[in-house]
């Protein structure tokens with residue numbers, strides 16, 4: 212099932228939670244909605260689910276206009292961070308709930324429901340847990356059961372709102388890999404809300420970066436990370452070194468540094484470089500002279516904090532291979548060049 216969102220707008224007093232959102236999700240895609248707190252992720256998910264009505268705009272499931280349909284009619288599956296399982300029901304009863312509560316004409320018989328529940332328990336890799344009660348499960352197991360419950364109704368789309376947000380870091384990482392595998396098995400069109408960049412980049416086919424009720428960029432994890440469309444995306448997605456300068460006739464200049472910046476208009480500009488895209492180079496090659504302020508080793512990663520001469524900003528250099536890391540020492544003079552970078556015009 213495809214999902215289309217057209218011109219969705221939702222205002223609360225003094226805030227545009229959604230400000231003209233357009234989005235097209237292909238059938239079978241796993242898309243992450245990524246943005247800081249308050250950017251409108253949950254509001255968008257709730258409007259798609261039919262839990263909340265937008266002021267303007269449309270939601271379509273393939274060709275069907277779902278804008279006026281109720282939650283039940285939309286037949287979406289959702290899992291929220293705190294959408295607890297029914298405590299008084301066993302795991303199996305929880306999973307079968309959506310099917311049991313269908314109108315009589317569309318309700319499968321008991322044996323069919325039991326078979327479907329068992330299939331789903333297998334799918335979420337908890338085949339022996341059907342008779343347990345939610346309180347007898349770990350946090351991660353509860354969310355896997357919540358996912359099984361959401362899948363039981365063969366939903367048109369699966370909507371997940373920070374489903375692993377309440378779990379500790381190690382379990383989160385395990386579950387996100389598990390979810391990716393599960394998605395490959397089910398092929399279910401899925402929209403996944405997170406404010407964790409790593410989670411979005413690792414899990415999703417495409418990432419939608421949101422900012423103040425608007426879509427800032429849509430792209431594959433690679434595009435979002437390596438070709439961010441704006442300074443906002445660059446700084447939100449990973450670590451960034453920022454250097455002020457100017458673009459003149461398609462070249463970015465900052466002190467001795469000169470780089471190609473074709474496509475960026477002449478005038479004040481900013482250079483954005485990921486810490487691992489900064490490399491040591493020979494002096495006199497138009498590279499930036501700097502001095503080592505500190506060296507931090509964390510496992511196999513060495514992060515060097517460098518002060519660039521003539522600039523107050525600190526740049527960092529890191530390598531993931533400690534063995535190959537140049538042995539920088541504090542106070543040492545170095546020269547640096549970005550191997551990969553983006554230049555954006557910057558209003559002074």
Ligand SMILES: Nc1ncnc2c1ncn2[C@@H]1O[C@H](COP(=O)(O)OP(=O)(O)OP(=O)(O)O)[C@@H](O)[C@H]1O
Nearest residue numbers: 223226228246247248249250251252253254255406
């Ligand atoms: N019921 C409401 N009444 C008033 N303002 C609201 C309401 N719900 C959301 N908002 C506002 O709308 C904006 C978007 O909120 P939303 O919960 O969608 O953001 P979010 O990106 O999901 O944030 P978080 O990651 O913190 O959940 C915020 O500024 C929020 O304060």
